[in-house]
Amino acid sequence: MTKVSFNNNNKPFANTLRNRVNDYFKTRNISNTGNRRLYIKSIILVTFAVGIYITLIFFPLPIWVACVLCILLGINFAAIGFNIMHEGGHQSFSKKAWLNTVSAYTLNMLGGTIYFWKQKHNINHHTYTNVDGLDHDIDIKFMRTHTDQPRKWFHRxxxxxxxxxxxxSYIAWVMFQDFEKYFSGKMGNKAIRKAMPLREHVIFWGTKLGYTTVYLVIPILMVGWLPALVGWLIAGISCGFCLAVVFQLAHVVEGTQFPVADPDTGKIEQEWMVHQLSTTANFATGSRFISWLLGGLNFQVEHHLFPRISHVHYPAINKLVKATCKEYNVAYIEHRTMGHAFLSHLRHIHVLGKR
Incomplete structure (x- = not known):
């Protein structure tokens, strides 16, 4: 495949927007990373996760209470991913590099591999958003997410x-897809094989051993294999559903584009920032609760334009982005509520399954 690039020779929109956002932080003399609100929220999320885990493992509970707590634990895991891991992975959690590293490695504490995530998410997804063959987040087994993907009989x-x-999706990620990447050395079917440093080999196997011990072995020893397995499945499914839905509402809805590069030049005839706006959608930006829980990922447009800026600043940045889009006549995709975005996603995949 020809290396894909963007038409960035003349980019007045991007220059104007970057200058306005930089001026926002400069005139207020504030950092673009996280602040006390983010750190307090992170402590709350981690404390709740540990508390729920201990309660499930060490205290006798009615079945229905245990099931509810497992659901809450899965949602809590997703919230840790949205608010702590995601920010650390983008180096926006803190000005301190070590704190970004610690927060990023919360993914490994949940069974994932931050080394793989940074390549797949930071490089592939954020650079080539919704570009088939390069953004592996839209390459979902048994799903057709855009018209350039071949339609199979089961897609209907x-x-x-x-x-x-x-x-x-979360269980498959931790228990299968990470191993697929590890043994193939590739982030996707069309990706180039890359050698993995020795340090990352050690971290990978340590992560998988730790995850299995904490979330399967210890629960089995404490409560028995059947309750432990059922609880693990409930928590994993709850987490996976949250993670998948938030991603889909940001990129796989009506109105988002899936650009194709020129086959000869490998160029996409948009400047990169305009490309991000055409492939990304916001939802429920007026809801403080959703913004708090999702780590600002409902402000997905602002995140894709400025991935190194913490989500605590997105509401303010949102105003600058919208004003600049209006000035340069650039489309801005947004759904008023999460429900509206969800229905848009369902309509999108329904149409793609039919034709």
Whole structure:
């Protein structure tokens, strides 16, 4: 495949927007990383996760209470990913590099591999958003997310089985896809194989051993294999559903584009920032609760334009982005509520399954 690039020779929109955002932080003399609000929220999320885990493992509970706590634990894991890991992975959690590293490695504490995530997410997804073959986040097994993907006979039923795939996505990621990447050395089917440093080999196996011990072995020893396995599945499905839905509402809805590079030149005829706006959508930006829980990922447009800026600043940045888009006549995709975005996603995959 020809290396894909963007038409950045003349980029007045990007220059104007960057200058305005830089001026916002400069005139207020504030850092673009996280602040006390983020750190307090992080402590709350981690404390709740540890508390729920201890309660499930060491205290006798009615079955229905245990099931509810497992659901809450899965949601809590997703919230840690949205608010702590994601910020650390983008180096926006703190001005201190070591604190970004610690927060990024919360992914490994949840069974994932930050080394793989940074390549797949920071490089592939953020650079080539919604570009087939390069953004592996839109390459979902058994799902057709855009028209350039071949339509298989089973896609006509994807409007009915999507919830199953989204639910198992976290478990599949931790228990299968990471191993697929590890042994293949590739982030996706069309990716180039890369050698893995020795340090990362050690971290990978340590992570998988730790995850298995904490979330399967210890629970089995404490509460028995059946309750432990059922609880692990409930928490994993709850987490996976949250993670998958938030991503889909940001990129796989009506109105978002899936640009194709010129086959000869490998160039996409948009400046990079305009490309991000055409492939990304916001939702429910007026809801403080959703913004708090999702780590500002409902402000996905602002995140893709400025991934090194912490989500605590997105509401203010949002105003600058919208004003600049209006000035340069650049489309800005946004759904008023999460429900509206969710229905838009369902309509999108339903249409793609039919034709």
């Amino acid at each position: 039923f994807q409007f009915a089985y999507w919830f199953l795939l989204y639910g198992i």
